[in-house]
Amino acid sequence: MKLRYVMILSFILMISALAACSGTGGxxxxxxxxxxxxxxxxxxxxxxxxxxxxxxxxxxxxxxxxxxxxxxxxxxxxxxxxxxxxxxxxxxxxxxxxxxxxxxxxxxxxxxxxxxxxxxxxxxxxxxxxxxxxxxxxxxxxxxxxxxxxxxxxxxxxxxxxxESEMEKKLTEHKEKLNQLKEKLPDQKQSILLLGNTNDAITVRDENFFTSQLLTKIGYTYGVGDSQKNDAENGESVNIKMTVEQLLEKDPDIIILMTGEKDKVDQNGKRPIEKDPLWNKLSAVKHHKVYEVDRFAWSLRRSIDGANAVIDQINKDILKTGKTE
CATH class of the missing domain: 3.40.50.1980 (Nitrogenase molybdenum iron protein domain)
Known part of the structure; x- marks a missing residue:
């Protein structure tokens, strides 16, 4: 009788162990x-x-x-x-x-x-x-x-x-970082424009682009807006082609040159357009407010961390506040 009891108990324990393994084994x-x-x-x-x-x-x-x-x-x-x-x-x-x-x-x-x-x-x-x-x-x-x-x-x-909770924390930290930078901007709003390739025509990012909108969130006025006619559909971002004359009409306070591997530059690293007399009439050029950035960082890295990297570079190179936060 005892042996039978031990065998039944062992069988029950074995079944329980197998059930536990199937529930937590992977x-x-x-x-x-x-x-x-x-x-x-x-x-x-x-x-x-x-x-x-x-x-x-x-x-x-x-x-x-x-x-x-x-x-x-x-x-x-x-x-x-x-x-x-x-x-x-x-x-x-x-x-x-x-x-x-x-x-x-x-x-x-x-x-x-x-x-x-x-x-x-x-x-x-x-x-x-x-x-x-x-x-x-x-x-x-x-x-x-x-x-x-x-x-x-x-x-x-x-x-x-x-x-989800980890990402919500990351978003909260990003918004705090953005607001801290916003407080450092001058009271008078400045206009800003993102330029890509300038080889044949000036390629300008429109107002629907990720980084363009980030810049407006920070407190800048973006240099082209709804009045700028382009081929955007359903609010999607497109590149706007401009001549130097058209860029001079916009005349932004700050120009960001997003430099990539296809941009033509001379032995001094300068773009041919920078020798154009009209280019040198731009307010941003005259006031030394043209900044060169990595296109991969400012264009391809569309993420919270990408936005934070842009904020850090504005802090350091444009506002020149030194250490990034």
Whole structure:
């Protein structure tokens, strides 16, 4: 009788142990059974709880993941790691390059067996279904994101990976940083303009661009506004082409030259346009208010951390307050 009792007890304990293991042995089992419904630009996707292997198909999404302690296993980086901030690049060292942002490699994405894909709703709307067959996919604005789009996307990503409180804290810190800089600006509002390539025509970022809107949040007046006719649709950002004469009509107080690898410069690092007599009539030029910045940092890094980096550079180089905060 005793032996039978011991055998029954042992059997019950074994069944209990197996049940416990199946419940806690890995996040994947529990995650698959209790997914999180995430609303995004192209619909609603059920995402496994706390996904571990995440790939991103736009650069700005990298920062959003790092902000909540997750390193992407794959990034569409155009095969040019230098597009990514140096410090960030070091943090995600070992990631798999997934090809170009415009045409990422589906084979490379599938090979990583991701739990979650974060796509761009502008670039990847046409291949969204194909991506969704590989893994749960959410699509958000980054390529054509304005300031608020970027903040909203960061929160959506945080929800998708179960880290909303961490992102909310990051957003609060960013807003405090922005307000601190705003208080340092002169009482009289200054106009500011972002210039990209100037080889054939002057390329100006419009008022819907992420960094343009950040500058207005800080307290600047952006040099082109709603009255500026361009090809923007649905509020999306476009580049405006200008001549030097048209730029002189705008005559901003501050000019930001976003310099990239395609800009023509002479042996002294100067652009040909800087020798134009009309260029030298600009108020920003005459008052030494032309600042050269890294286009990758001011244009491609559309994220909370990218915004913070812009704030730091304005603090240091434009307002010249010394240490960044």
């Amino acid at each position: 996040s994947a089992g529990g995650s698959a059974q209790n997914p999180v419904a995430v609303k995004h630009d192209l619909g609603e996707t059920k995402v496994p709880r706390h996904p571990k292997k995440v790939v991103v198909l736009e650069l700005g999404f990298i920062d959003a993941l790092l902000d909540v302690g997750i390193k992407p296993v794959g990034v569409a980086d155009d095969g040019k790691p230098k597009f990514i901030n140096e410090k960030v690049r070091e943090e995600i060292k070992g990631y798999t390059s997934l090809g170009t942002r415009a045409q990422p490699s589906f084979e490379k994405i599938a090979a990583l067996k991701p739990d979650l894909i974060i796509a761009d709703s502008s670039r990847h709307s046409g291949v969204y279904d194909k991506l969704s067959k590989i893994a749960p996919t959410i699509a958000l604005k980054n390529l054509n994101a304005d300031y608020q789009d970027t903040m909203d996307a960061s929160l959506t990503i945080a929800k998708a990976v179960g880290k």
